[in-house]
Amino acid sequence: MPRKKISIPNKIEYLSILNEKSELDKKLDPDISDNLLLKLHRTMLLARKFDERLLSLQRQGRIGTFPPISGQEAAHLGAVAALRPTDWMVPAFRETAAEIWRGRTLESVIIYNNGYNEGAAIPEGRYDLPISVPVGSQILHAVGLGWAAKYRQKDDVAMAFFGDGATSEGDFHEGLNFAAVFQAPVVFVCQNNQWAISIPLAKQTRSKTLAQKALAYGMPGIQVDGNDILAVFAAAREAVERARSGGGPTLIECVTYRLMMHTTADDPKRYRTDKEVEQWKNRDPLPRFQNYLIRKGLLTEDKIAKAEAEVVQEIQEAVDRAEKQMKELGDPVHMFAHLYAAMPPYVEEQKKEFERELAELNKEADHG
Amino acid sequence: MAKMTMVQALNLALRQEMEKDDSVVVLGEDVGVDGGVFRVTDGLINQFGDQRVLDTPLAESGIVGMSIGMAAYGLKPVCEIQFSGFAYQNFHQIENHAARLRWRSQDRYHVPMVLRAPYGGGVRALEHHSESREAYWAHTPGLKMVIPSGPRNARGLLVSAIRDPDPVIFYEPKALYRAFREDVPEEEEIMAIGEPRCVRQGSDLTMISYGAMMRPTLEAAVELKEKDGVEAEVIDLLTISPLNEKILVESVKKTGRAVVIHEAPRSFGPGAEIVSRLMEKAFYYLEAPIERVTGYDIIIPLFSREKAYLPSVQRIIRSARKVLAA
Incomplete structure (x- = not known):
């Protein structure tokens, strides 16, 4: 038998709607309502200002280490905005704008980042998983959620977030394969921010795009300008509709950039140049979107200044509430809670032992 | 000697072993250009190049699986898992292959690799960054599990681990990474694996610990002497597995009383094995039930409450007094 060629899809679409100069490609206008556009802007602005405030709180020692999101707001907010509230969001750990969109309170973010488990609590009615630190491990959970919805004949969709680094983990490949094999209603959103701590994308993969990895698993993949919220939203809306209507999973690669450090414990100057960061600042998703909304007549400089003042105030109130709540969270006995539906007797014993010790320590402190 | x-x-x-032996290679996430997130591999890529210090893609199972292949070929890979909390992603490579390639190939191959990972609490770290799960590895036949407690023994034990013909899991107490300095000689110094050390002599009580818990244990011993006049003997395990109980047994035969301290959860933790060995080999010398001062059988809480979770000097003293009073 001669060698022959097997045809496989060999092209990946790239979608950009709003370019760096805030110019709209009218043919691709996703036709988003004014109301939604303004709501997205407000959330993006809030998330950016909140990120800046978290950084200053961290530098003052008022919260612990956290992963800043600045520069990536469009990539995750645009995607999650295509979901219904009853769809599932499965975050990694750099999707704060999307979490806020889904209803996470700012104070819960502060409380979590200041080392209190209470900040990770998910209230009834919000269909999100808690953030996931072990890279890529959450991807398969979205497949399970999506498949379970399908099994129950519900039209809920699950959306999983992860970064470029996660595409090297086995869990990513298993997740995509399972979703495709089971035709689960899942949207995989990769925030390709170019850096996995110190490892640039070129050392993470030899693939020209991350989106093309979808093809190997038999699902559509698309690369979008991740700093263009219109493009991210349009791609996500299409993928969500496909998933909801039984068309199976999609991989969306959002090309974006981490403008800040990996976490506040990281020093990016060790591995990347300021020049590169400056170049990406020119592609910042926030001014790009703002300028578009000004041109569209939905915003003015004055309105933006007013909105900024309002979100700063909103953040201040959240900081105040968080700090007040944290004073009331002092009791360390809480660490025994929420581990099992029913606490095993020996853990109950350890809890009592701990309470006795705490009482003795307090007594010693009083007398000391 | 330098501090x-x-x-x-x-x-x-790492540097000296790489200088001595070109089969020693380092690999892991951010170990090259960044020098490791804790800077343990700082400068190695400049000295030895990117073919001996590999910045890998982000995949713990990949790092360990590849290390096993390198080791089977005859290299001595020292891989870094950035935090022990991410080592579960490579658990199956260690359990199914690293620990048993010698056994499965009937001695044709062996796996002289080291898996280094920071472990333990106390540095206000993020979720999944503070656990002590050494028992997982200590439970696996075919592995060695080493935990140093200070700069000098960390150096001597890492040299031994690199030269060891079998796979060594080397957990570094991250709370001690920069907690204090010690004199460390520039010239070669080796500490054998499998040799616990008595670091304080005493006749009244034996205190057994390792890793980051050595500091509160020693502090407790000092306080017991000052306040109670008790002479506590303190043993630093250094190697969790294979557990060499010889000096533990000798000490307990002398003191008749023992407290075991670790930050790992209590149930099925290393303390359970230590107590069993003492029961088997020194039962008739015991004057009191042995106490364990450990992490509780819960997930270590986020950092605002981690101090409450970790064994404190006061908890250790309380247990010591209980053993002494019996």
Whole structure:
């Protein structure tokens, strides 16, 4: 038998709607309502200002280490905005704008980042998983959620977030394969921010795009300008509709950039140049979107200044509430809670032992 | 001798072993250009190049699986898992292959690799960054499990681990990375694996610990002497597995009383094995039930409550007094 060629899809679409100069490609206008556009802007602005405030709180020692999101707001907010509230969001750990969109309170973010488990609590009615630190491990959970919805004949969709680094983990490949094999209603959103701590994308993969990895698993993949919220939203809306209507999973690669450090414990100057960061600042998703909304007549400089003042105030109130709540969270006995539906007797014993010790320590402190 | 932190001492061990033996290679996430997130591998890529210090893609199972292949070929890979909390992603490579390739190939191959990972609490870290799960590895036949407690023994033990013909899991107490400095000689110094050390002599009580818990244990011993006049003997395990109980048994035969301290959860933790060995080999010398001061059988809480979770000097003293009173 001669060698022959097997045809496989060999092209990946790239979608950009709003370019760096805030110019709209009218043919691709996703036709988003004014109301939604303004709501997205407000959330993006809030998330950016909140990120800046978290950084200053961290530098003052008022919260612990956290992963800043600045520069990536469009990539995750645009995607999650295509979901219904009853769809599932499965975050990694750099999707704060999307979490806020889904209803996470700012104070819960502060409380979590200041080392209190209470900040990770998910209230009834919000269909999100808690953030996931072990890279890529959450991807398969979205497949399970999506498949379970399908099994129950519900039209809920699950959306999983992860970064470029996660595409090297086995869990990513298993997740995509399972979703495709089971035709689960899942949207995989990769925030390709170019850096996995110190490892640039070129050392993470030899693939020209991350989106093309979808093809190997038999699902559509698309690369979008991740700093263009219109493009991210349009791609996500299409993928969500496909998933909801039984068309199976999609991989969306959002090309974006981490403008800040990996976490506040990281020093990016060790591995990347300021020049590169400056170049990406020119592609910042926030001014790009703002300028578009000004041109569209939905915003003015004055309105933006007013909105900024309002979100700063909103953040201040959240900081105040968080700090007040944290004073009331002092009791360390809480660490025994929420581990099992029913606490095993020996853990109950350890809890009592701990309470006795705490009482003795307090007594010693009083007398000391 | 230079005063070094544990980070610097580990770096010295790696650098010198790489200078001596070109089969020693380092791989892991951010170990090259960034020098490791804790800087343990700082500067190695400049000295030895990117073919011996590999910045890998982000995949713990990949790092360990590849290390096993390198080791089977005859290299001595020292891989870094950035935090022990991410080592579960490579658990199956260690359990199914690293620990048993010698056995499965009937001695044709062996796996002289080291898996280094920072473990333990106390540094206000993020979720999944503070656990002590050494028992997982200590439970696996075919592995060695080493935990140093200071710069000098960290250096000497890492040298031994690199030269060991079998796979060694080397957990570094991250709370001690920069907590204090010790004199570390520039010239070669080796500490054998499988040799616990008596670091304080005493006749009234035996205290057994390792890793980051050595500091509160020693502090408790000092306080017991000052306040109670008790002479506590303190043993630093250094190697969790294979557990060499010889000096533990000798000490308990002398003192008749023992407290075991670790930050790992209590149930099925290393303390359970230590107590069993003492029961088997020193039962008739015991004057009191042995106490364990450990992490509770819960997930270590986020950092605002981690101090409450970790064994404190006061908890250790309380247990010591209970053993002494019995």
